[in-house]
Amino acid sequence: MQSMLMIDTFLVSPLGEVSLAAMGIASTIVAFVLGIQMALANGTQLVLSRAVGSGVKTALARGFWAGMAINFVIAVLFWGVISLFDQHLIGLLTQDAALHHEVNRYLDVSKYIVLFNAVTQVSIALFNAVGKTKVPFKGYLIELPINAVASYFLIHGASGLAETGLSSFVGEGFAGLGVQGAALGSVIAITVRMAYLYLCLRLDDHVHVPLSLLDASLKRNMVNHFKEIFPVAANVTMLQIGATIYQLLYSQLNINAYVAVTLVMPWVRAGTQFITAWAHSSAITISQAIGSRQMADLKKNVDTSIDIAVVISFLSALFFLGLNFVLADIYPDLDQTTYHALAVIAPLYIFLPIVRGYNTVHGHVLRSLGKTTEVFKINFTGQWVISIPLCALIILGFDGSIFWAFAVQPFEEIVKALPFRYLARKSLAEFDHEKAEKLMYD
Numbered sequence: 001m002q003s004m005l006m007i008d009t010f011l012v013s014p015l016g017e018v019s020l021a022a023m024g025i026a027s028t029i030v031a032f033v034l035g036i037q038m039a040l041a042n043g044t045q046l047v048l049s050r051a052v053g054s055g056v057k058t059a060l061a062r063g064f065w066a067g068m069a070i071n072f073v074i075a076v077l078f079w080g081v082i083s084l085f086d087q088h089l090i091g092l093l094t095q096d097a098a099l100h101h102e103v104n105r106y107l108d109v110s111k112y113i114v115l116f117n118a119v120t121q122v123s124i125a126l127f128n129a130v131g132k133t134k135v136p137f138k139g140y141l142i143e144l145p146i147n148a149v150a151s152y153f154l155i156h157g158a159s160g161l162a163e164t165g166l167s168s169f170v171g172e173g174f175a176g177l178g179v180q181g182a183a184l185g186s187v188i189a190i191t192v193r194m195a196y197l198y199l200c201l202r203l204d205d206h207v208h209v210p211l212s213l214l215d216a217s218l219k220r221n222m223v224n225h226f227k228e229i230f231p232v233a234a235n236v237t238m239l240q241i242g243a244t245i246y247q248l249l250y251s252q253l254n255i256n257a258y259v260a261v262t263l264v265m266p267w268v269r270a271g272t273q274f275i276t277a278w279a280h281s282s283a284i285t286i287s288q289a290i291g292s293r294q295m296a297d298l299k300k301n302v303d304t305s306i307d308i309a310v311v312i313s314f315l316s317a318l319f320f321l322g323l324n325f326v327l328a329d330i331y332p333d334l335d336q337t338t339y340h341a342l343a344v345i346a347p348l349y350i351f352l353p354i355v356r357g358y359n360t361v362h363g364h365v366l367r368s369l370g371k372t373t374e375v376f377k378i379n380f381t382g383q384w385v386i387s388i389p390l391c392a393l394i395i396l397g398f399d400g401s402i403f404w405a406f407a408v409q410p411f412e413e414i415v416k417a418l419p420f421r422y423l424a425r426k427s428l429a430e431f432d433h434e435k436a437e438k439l440m441y442d
């Protein structure tokens with residue numbers, strides 16, 4: 001999703017600040033739903049990883065189809081909510097009439113992404129759990145160029161292809177769909193990725209989850225499965241709502257400051273995905289160890305995972321340092337005030353991945369140990385009790401600058417760092433075979 005947003009943001013930027021702001025608002029709504037779906041899939045991934053560790057094939061099949069059913073039902077519910085209440089959702093994020101129209105056009109198409117994403121996320125969880133991580137990676141490599149080419153044509157039309165010499169193949173009559181074209185390009189790309197994952201699932205003999213392995217215990221398994229992954233989804237939903245409120249608060253800044261945040265945030269999310277990916281792999285390894293009841297090196301493996309996550313976090317910070325020098329070249333047609341706003345928040349988004357990466361790996365380790373509720377409490381306190389009220393006070397109360405408003409995000413991560421570390425150490429010290437058995441409900 002972050003890569004798709006980066007591509008769409010880059011391709012939409014020539015259309016101006018209004019189109020960029022509209023895409024930022026619309027993608028906030030879609031990203032909120034996708035975040036919940038990914039959280040559900042991440043919870044399913046832990047269940048599937050334990051099943052792989054146990055070596056019980058029927059447990060793997062039940063876990064996969066239970067996760068797929070839960071995620072797709074949630075996707076249909078959210079698709080219905082966006083379809084029925086899109087005008088109210090947009091109205092909560094902006095009162096600007098021009099922005100409202102553009103956001104509505106983007107949402108009309110992009111809401112279908114949530115249906116395809118439900119299938120792809122659970123499929124990715126399955127491949128990750130069984131160690132076939134190259135399959136999802138190749139799927140993204142297929143999706144991204146398709147998204148870039150399709151979105152470019154659909155946004156700018158034949159005139160956009162004139163410089164490449166390809167306009168003769170599509171004719172001169174198509175003028176492009178603007179912001180809506182970016183959404184349609186993303187839908188086309190994720191559809192191709194879903195088809196690729198389905199083919200891999202059918203053709204790979206090592207990934208065996210046929211419906212024939214299911215029995216009457218599936219219903220009970222779905223209930224237990226949902227009970228385990230629901231706290232994960234609740235945690236991410238809480239964070240996503242918080243992120244939406246941040247976005248709403250930032251929209252109260254001047255449009256140039258808001259556009260600067262809109263441009264940077266997809267890069268921040270994408271850059272921190274490397275840390276998140278490592279945290280996921282750590283959680284998979286821990287869950288597989290719990291499933292196989294081989295936990296002698298659990299503490300050592302966790303320490304190694306955290307050390308590597310810190311290294312990756314510093315590398316991400318170096319990446320953002322370099323990004324700061326080329327943003328003007330990536331987005332060359334913006335107002336000078338927007339470039340100034342980007343420069344003001346540069347030290348903040350350079351520092352952010354360091355502390356966020358540290359917290360991310362701790363959170364995933366704790367979830368794999370069954371401490372999802374405790375993770376929720378830390379995140380709730382850091383974000384909702386402290387940081388969001390502070391951000392609202394800075395913007396609405398003191399009419400503060402973009403620097404102090406954006407600085408709340410790294411401050412939130414600093415607040416949560418010590419509690420995460422303390423809880424992780426305490427949970428590892430107390431974890432034993434009895435606690436492992438409680439997680440193995442299947």
